[in-house]
Amino acid sequence: MNWKTEIEAAAGRIAGHAVQTPVMQIDGFGLGHPIEAKLEQLQHTGSFKVRGAFNTMLSGPAPDGGYVAASGGNHGAAVGFAAAALGRRAKIFVPELAGAAKIALVERTGADLSVVPGTYAEALAAAQAHEAETGAQQIHAYDAPATVAGQGTLMREWEAQGLQADTVLIAVGGGGLIAGALAWLQGARKVVAVEPARAPTLHSALAAGAPVDVEVGGVAVNALGAKRIGQLCFDLAEQHLGACVTVPDDAIIAARAALWQERRLLVEPAGAAALAALMSGAYQPQPGERVAVLVCGANPDPDPL
Secondary structure, eight states, X not given: OOHHHHHHHHHHHHBTTBOOOOEEEEOOTTOSSOEEEEEGGGSGGGBTHHHHXXXXXXXXXXXXXXXXXXXXXXXHHHHHHHHHHHTOOEEEEEEGGGOHHHHHHHHHTTOEEEXXXXXXXXXXXXXXXXXXXXXXXXXXXXXXXXXXXXXXXXXXXXXHTTOOOSEEEEEOSSSHHHHHHHHHHTXXXXXXXXXXXXXXXXXXXXXXXXXXXXXXXXXXXXXXXXSSOOHHHHHHHHHHOOEEEEEOHHHHHHHHHHHHHHHOOOOOHHHHHHHHHHHHTSSOOOTTOOEEEEEOBOOOSSOOO
């Protein structure tokens, strides 16, 4: 697959539908050096997920059975938002652990929502059963070419906005976002995967030589809690990933607090994970290495407002 071509096409499709999110240079956080940041938490529904959702829907005609998606919350909200914007139908399955705030976020899109017991894995099984029964088109949260290409538009956009960094840190759940970044950059910059220590999906896959199931938990589980890394992400990571680090929950909590206290940026734990890798020392830049972090999610639970 020519990923560059696919991402360029995706960028054309979603233009006017997704927000071009701002970038900024930030000093502080006790790092001793500035960092570049892209504020993707300001995207529609508070996460990058709408990029992949719009790209999938705009890649073909609306299916008779509508769309179906399983989600820890952010993806479901994105699919619901995109479907409403395009006048299409969507059925979303969300696990109970998504939390009240993300469940309410999906509800506000107007999508047909079912909350199921368990984790993302159970929601995915329910979505697959619905797909088989109705013929609805599955929009996978991370392991589908159209999803990855849509998420890849973020890194394309960031470079067009003047990204200077040698190294970009990106949080990983199922791997759709970092897969898009790797597919676009193809080694042109170092990409560092950041995972919660209690959800080391990509780390475990790289150690095993293939995607494997892992137990997931922790403060970011409703966004970074996929049990198995996507095959597309794994394949791209084996070719192009610079490093993979894990961060404990307390480091994620500290980074989230710092984003609010120092820059008044309100994010969910997953949105702070990339910064946590720098603040905790899980990733230590070399002297002179220019570093960027992606701030990727703005849907904390409970909803502060």
